[in-house]
Amino acid sequence: MLKKISLSILFLFISFYLNAQQYDWYLNGQAIKGFILKHNEYVGHLATSHPNGIELSLQQKLNGKKEWENLYNKPLVSYGLSYYNLQNPKLGHLIIGSAAMDLPIKRTENTALYFRIGTGLVYSTNPYDRETNNQNNMISSTITYLLQTRLTYEIKLTDKISLSPNLNITHASNGAQRAPNRGINIITANMGMSYKIKSQEDKDGRDIIPLDKNPYQIYLLITGGRNTRTLQVREPLPFFNLLLYGQKFVNPKSDWGVGLEYFHSYSLKEQIATNWFRIYDEEEITDFKRLGLLIGHELKFGKLGFISQLGVYVYNPSKSNMPVYLRFGLRYQFHKNIMAQVALKTHAATAEQAEIGIGWRF
Structure with missing residues (x-):
């Protein structure tokens, strides 16, 4: 159920712009070829193949109706479907559904350089299985979460x-x-071609929809989901987080903030209870609850925001993780007081939990 809700919200965040107005639309195809990155010593036995694949996407060129579209020099929004053959029977194949924004770095009359921020969901045909595929420690679920970046050089032919x-x-x-x-990291060099399937001429004198420039905001967010922490505790267990967050307007693109966060994870509780180091410990089981202080940044695209946060635990008796954590995700302001958020919390390169939540702005 959580996976279906996450999929809906990930695509809903950007698709709100579809119904707002007409855009130039493009059909884009990509041929994919690359390699799997050996990001730690435990995946070296899998990071030996050279994946290939294809991608097909619909792209819309934003035309400046909203103020934020002009701030980012009228970026592209892409909705894509990709297929990756990982060229390794232990890894299988990947089918990726994605939504992304390509931000222009530089434009000339016939060329453009874009940087992409993308997310979505990944379907794996051969995930980890304890009995039949126990060497695949990269992909352990049929459905996984996607983060994607891309540097594109566009050359206009006609x-x-x-x-x-x-x-x-x-x-x-x-x-x-x-x-x-x-997790798996794939680096590829792609060759693509775009074809304009629908044109909409830019018109002067549009009504520019202003940005929210409230100098100070306070949020209360509750997020949750399910996760597991060890092979000994295999069944995912629920968690929830409660965050009180203060945010300051810096400029039309950025907000900075600080917050206090409470973590309540039943998988951590179960991990502590089954930790064999503590079986003969005469002391009571360590408290599994945690508190963190964080600083964060929001990169704003109108009502949609890309969040990045750095936190440190100020209360963590179990010492089950490194003292610092990171969070990356998307936030959408449905109403002046109501927002939704999906995010990934990590300790360095290791993900701890995928979160979905709702918040209230005071």
Whole structure:
């Protein structure tokens, strides 16, 4: 159920812009070829193949109706479906559904350089199985979460046709819903081509929809989900987090904030209870609850925001993780007081939990 809800919200965040107005629309195809990155010593036996694949996507060029579209020089929004053959029977194949934003770094009359921020869901045909595929410690769930970045150089050939070679990094992880939780990182060099399938001329004198420039905001967010932490505790257990967060407007693109966060994880509780180091410990089982202080940044695209946060535990008796954690995700402001958020919380390169939640702005 959580996976279906996450999929709906991930695509809902950006698709709100579809019904707002008409855009130029493009059909883009990509040929994919690359390699699997050996991001730690435990995945070296799998990081030996050279994946290939294809990608097909619909792209819309934003035209400046909203103020934030002009701030980012009228970026592209993409909705894609990709297929990766990982060229390794232990890893199988990946089918990826994604939504992404390509931000222009530089434009000329016939060329453009874009940087992509993308997310979505990944379907794996051959995930980890304790009995039949126990060497696949990269992908341990049929459905995993996607983070993607891309650097694209677009070359305009005609009014309708463009080449789009690019360098791409694709990361898939299950957000610690299943163990093992190593994740996979694929680096590819792609060759693409775009064809304009619908045109909408830019018109002067549009009504510019202003941004929310409230200088100070306070949020109360509750997020939750299910995760597992060890192979000994295999069944995902629920968790929830409660965050009180203060945010300050810096400029139309950025907000900075600080917060206090409470973590309540039943999988951590079960991990502590089954830790064999404590079986003969005469002391009571360590408290599993945690508190963290964090600082955060929100990169804003109108009502949609990309959040990045750095936190440190100020109360963590179990000392089950490193003292510092990170969070990356998407936030959408449905109403002046109501927002939704999906995010991934990690300790360095290891994901602890994939979160979905709702918040209230005071």
